[in-house]
Amino acid sequence: MSDASASMLLIVEDDLALQKQIKWSLDSYESVTAADRESALLQFRRHQPAVVTMDLGLPPDADSMTEGFKLLEQMLELDANVKVIVLTGQNDKANALKAVNLGAFDFLAKPFEPEVLNLIVERAMRMAELQSENRRLQAAAATSPLEGLITRDPEMLRVARTIERVASSNATVLLLGESGTGKEVLSQGLHNASKRSGRFVAINCAAIPENLLESELFGYERGAFTGANKTTPGKIETAHNGTLFLDEIGDLPHSLQAKLLRFLQQRTVERLGGRSEIPVDVRVVCATHQNLKGLIAENRFREDLYYRLAEIVVTIPALRARTGDAVLLAHAFLRRFSQEQKRPGLSLSPDAVRAIEHHGWPGNVRELLNAVKRASIMTDGERVSCDDLGLPPGPEEDKPEGTASDLDLRTVRDAAERQAVLGALARSNGNIVKASELLGVSRPTLYDLMRRLSIK
Numbered sequence: 001m002s003d004a005s006a007s008m009l010l011i012v013e014d015d016l017a018l019q020k021q022i023k024w025s026l027d028s029y030e031s032v033t034a035a036d037r038e039s040a041l042l043q044f045r046r047h048q049p050a051v052v053t054m055d056l057g058l059p060p061d062a063d064s065m066t067e068g069f070k071l072l073e074q075m076l077e078l079d080a081n082v083k084v085i086v087l088t089g090q091n092d093k094a095n096a097l098k099a100v101n102l103g104a105f106d107f108l109a110k111p112f113e114p115e116v117l118n119l120i121v122e123r124a125m126r127m128a129e130l131q132s133e134n135r136r137l138q139a140a141a142a143t144s145p146l147e148g149l150i151t152r153d154p155e156m157l158r159v160a161r162t163i164e165r166v167a168s169s170n171a172t173v174l175l176l177g178e179s180g181t182g183k184e185v186l187s188q189g190l191h192n193a194s195k196r197s198g199r200f201v202a203i204n205c206a207a208i209p210e211n212l213l214e215s216e217l218f219g220y221e222r223g224a225f226t227g228a229n230k231t232t233p234g235k236i237e238t239a240h241n242g243t244l245f246l247d248e249i250g251d252l253p254h255s256l257q258a259k260l261l262r263f264l265q266q267r268t269v270e271r272l273g274g275r276s277e278i279p280v281d282v283r284v285v286c287a288t289h290q291n292l293k294g295l296i297a298e299n300r301f302r303e304d305l306y307y308r309l310a311e312i313v314v315t316i317p318a319l320r321a322r323t324g325d326a327v328l329l330a331h332a333f334l335r336r337f338s339q340e341q342k343r344p345g346l347s348l349s350p351d352a353v354r355a356i357e358h359h360g361w362p363g364n365v366r367e368l369l370n371a372v373k374r375a376s377i378m379t380d381g382e383r384v385s386c387d388d389l390g391l392p393p394g395p396e397e398d399k400p401e402g403t404a405s406d407l408d409l410r411t412v413r414d415a416a417e418r419q420a421v422l423g424a425l426a427r428s429n430g431n432i433v434k435a436s437e438l439l440g441v442s443r444p445t446l447y448d449l450m451r452r453l454s455i456k
Contacts, residue, residue, distance in 0.1 A: 167193030177316030180366030198242025224273025250290030354394030
């Protein structure tokens with residue numbers, strides 16, 4: 001939405017007398033008018049209004065709502081952010097609610113008080129301006145080093161802030177967490193935030209046979225072994241001036257741990273078959289799902305290497321511990337895959353949302369991503385069900401679980417409200433209208449709750 005259209009209003013009304021009355025009532029806004037669907041679409045495309053007031057009963061059959069609903073869908077298709085206020089008859093609440101479900105901002109029954117209409121339009125304008133500013137800020141932050149991270153969970157947000165704080169240093173970072181929690185996404189974000197000029201180079205210590213891992217890491221000279229036909233730099237050299245990500249560091253063979261420790265101490269590498277030491281400036285980030293201290297106790301991991309790697313330790317919570325994130329991520333993944341599959345109408349059904357909320361996700365984000373990708377390909381209709389996801393259905397009703405009794409009442413209440421709000425926002429895919437309906441509160445009340453609980 002351009003700044004020029006930020007306060008533009010479109011009035012769609014086939015009753016010309018009422019059209020003039022509405023225009024007069026809203027004379028503080030720059031407005032254009034239309035009396036039927038085709039002229040309304042023409043004005044909509046030409047002026048890109050932020051807010052539209054419209055009657056559902058439009059010619060050629062004013063007694064039918066067909067033209068009105070069609071116009072509503074077409075406008076939302078052209079601009080999903082437009083705020084449409086539907087004007088309905090006094091006894092036509094069913095169609096008004098249907099319009100809201102289709103994406104209308106609000107509705108008002110006729111005859112209406114001009115002051116009430118002004119209030120709703122003012123709120124819609126304010127909302128449009130706030131969302132426009134939010135989109136501008138998001139676009140400005142599109143190069144954020146952690147743009148690949150999708151979360152509303154407080155603990156995961158703290159992890160992100162930690163990553164951003166340590167990124168400018170040269171400290172070695174150890175990421176701990178279950179498989180599939182997003183350790184490589186965070187390490188890539190750490191590299192991006194570091195502004196290091198070199199590459200981000202990743203190697204999985206568990207995926208390469210022990211007899212090949214040394215040459216992969218440190219490189220080799222020509223003739224160092226059978227098949228070494230040319231001198232080849234290792235991953236450490238390749239990451240010069242950049243970041244080296246060692247995934248599953250707990251699986252690093254004991255024989256290579258001493259050599260890695262020597263590199264971390266001296267910051268030089270010696271290729272297999274070589275005799276010269278090559279200085280390398282590289283930021284090292286490691287990750288593992290294993291208990292390294294347990295491995296140390298079993299003499300399977302060097303304690304001195306652990307302390308070299310663990311200058312900064314970041315523990316990543318499992319997906320099941322991240323309130324509302326499973327559904328939030330599922331919506332985001334489905335948007336991505338539906339675009340890739342050229343099926344833009346795909347959405348999650350209510351039973352799929354409940355199933356996602358209540359599944360344990362032992363494979364974490366990776367398991368969720370695979371389930372959504374499979375469903376986006378295999379589902380027959382436009383609604384992805386729990387069967388499409390390969391999940392058992394969740395319970396019909398779910399209530400926030402009680403919190404620890406040693407907390408004071410205010411803390412318990414805030415925790416419960418946060419969990420409920422995050423859950424509703426996730427289930428509604430961020431739609432404030434639907435989230436407020438799920439919570440049984442008004443939109444202003446929900447906004448107040450989000451501000452008080454610092455939920456963005």
